[in-house]
Amino acid sequence: MGIHSLNCLRFNMVKILIALGGNAIKQANEQGTKKEQMLNCDVTSKQIAAIIKDDPTRQICLTHGNGPQSGNLALQQDIAKDKIAPQPLDIVGAMTQGQIGFMFQNRIQTNLAKEGINKQCVCIINQVLVDINDPQFIGDNASKPVGNFYTQEEALALKNEKNWLVKNVKPSVTKGWRRVVPCPDPLSNVERNSIRLLVDAGVIVIASGGGGIPVVQKDGELVGVEAVIDKDLAGQKLAEVIEADVFLILTDVECACLNFGKPDVVKLIGEFHLPQMKEYYDAKHFLHGSMGPKVLACLRHVEKTGKRAIIASLDQAVAALAEKAGTHIIP
Ligand code: ADP
Numbered sequence: 001m002g003i004h005s006l007n008c009l010r011f012n013m014v015k016i017l018i019a020l021g022g023n024a025i026k027q028a029n030e031q032g033t034k035k036e037q038m039l040n041c042d043v044t045s046k047q048i049a050a051i052i053k054d055d056p057t058r059q060i061c062l063t064h065g066n067g068p069q070s071g072n073l074a075l076q077q078d079i080a081k082d083k084i085a086p087q088p089l090d091i092v093g094a095m096t097q098g099q100i101g102f103m104f105q106n107r108i109q110t111n112l113a114k115e116g117i118n119k120q121c122v123c124i125i126n127q128v129l130v131d132i133n134d135p136q137f138i139g140d141n142a143s144k145p146v147g148n149f150y151t152q153e154e155a156l157a158l159k160n161e162k163n164w165l166v167k168n169v170k171p172s173v174t175k176g177w178r179r180v181v182p183c184p185d186p187l188s189n190v191e192r193n194s195i196r197l198l199v200d201a202g203v204i205v206i207a208s209g210g211g212g213i214p215v216v217q218k219d220g221e222l223v224g225v226e227a228v229i230d231k232d233l234a235g236q237k238l239a240e241v242i243e244a245d246v247f248l249i250l251t252d253v254e255c256a257c258l259n260f261g262k263p264d265v266v267k268l269i270g271e272f273h274l275p276q277m278k279e280y281y282d283a284k285h286f287l288h289g290s291m292g293p294k295v296l297a298c299l300r301h302v303e304k305t306g307k308r309a310i311i312a313s314l315d316q317a318v319a320a321l322a323e324k325a326g327t328h329i330i331p
Pocket residue numbers: 020021022023065250251252253255256257258259260285286287289290291292
């Protein structure tokens with residue numbers, strides 16, 4: 001390869017923000033043992049290594065969910081509360097960022113080495129600023145279910161004991177009650193400058209895990225709060241931070257669909273323009289709390305940057321970047 005083509009490669013460097021779904025770390029039917037989670041992270045890391053092998057100039061920043069891990073850890077705090085001081089959700093969020101960050105650092109590093117790629121991968125424990133006046137903090141607006149399912153009786157006892165907000169999120173079953181916490185919109189990523197520096201230096205950065213640790217500005221200080229930020233919306237903020245060329249959301253389905261779960265389901269595979277996708281979003285084709293925030297995050301990315309956002313399945317990551325799989329949202 002001559003100097004000219006090397007230079008072309010340098011100027012063509014593509015920055016990719018990858019948001020990994022829950023299935024990248026733990027499958028729904030699993031307990032969440034170390035062995036299971038490490039194996040899932042290994043499978044995911046092979047995809048990341050394949051993305052880099054496909055084009056070694058790619059600069060990558062990763063984010064991930066933490067729902068099952070933080071739910072279990074919160075429950076553990078509760079069960080052990082008479083022996084060990086229980087930690088609130090912001091601390092639990094930080095603990096799971098460290099936990100999942102380690103698993104990915106370990107597996108990504110290993111799989112890159114197997115491919116003969118010399119790149120560092122680091123996790124940043126990451127705070128995300130939210131507005132204390134976000135509607136989600138007001139009254140009983142909070143909408144993000146966390147932790148275990150309870151009967152109505154159990155839920156109301158917990159509400160009195162812990163001052164939790166509880167809601168019947170699955171009215172069709174007896175144990176349909178859960179704690180709900182605010183799910184505020186992310187405003188900015190506190191550690192953004194460090195993330196940007198590392199990504200530009202070619203380091204694979206894991207950031208904003210679980211949507212980031214939510215913090216509010218109070219009396220001139222940043223204070224952690226008991227809330228959960230949607231990881232796809234936080235991922236969009238991270239895409240802004242690194243000025244990503246592509247925002248790639250990897251999940252457990254191959255694309256976004258219209259009429260999801262109905263006999264006349266339509267798979268949205270290929271390119272779709274922003275106004276068209278907005279129409280589908282407004283017509284409520286994408287469920288609240290799952291595909292909804294993914295499509296919303298993509299709409300925000302394309303609107304702000306004029307660049308591409310993709311929703312695809314984890315095992316089609318390389319094909320999705322080659323524009324051969326997934327739902328692509330373009331201006
Ligand atoms: P992740 O952990 O990757 O964030 P989610 O469960 O939050 O995964 O979102 C992916 C899920 O969204 C799919 O498994 C699917 O059941 C659901 N979903 C809801 N609406 C749609 C839709 N319109 N098209 C495709 N999937 C949808």
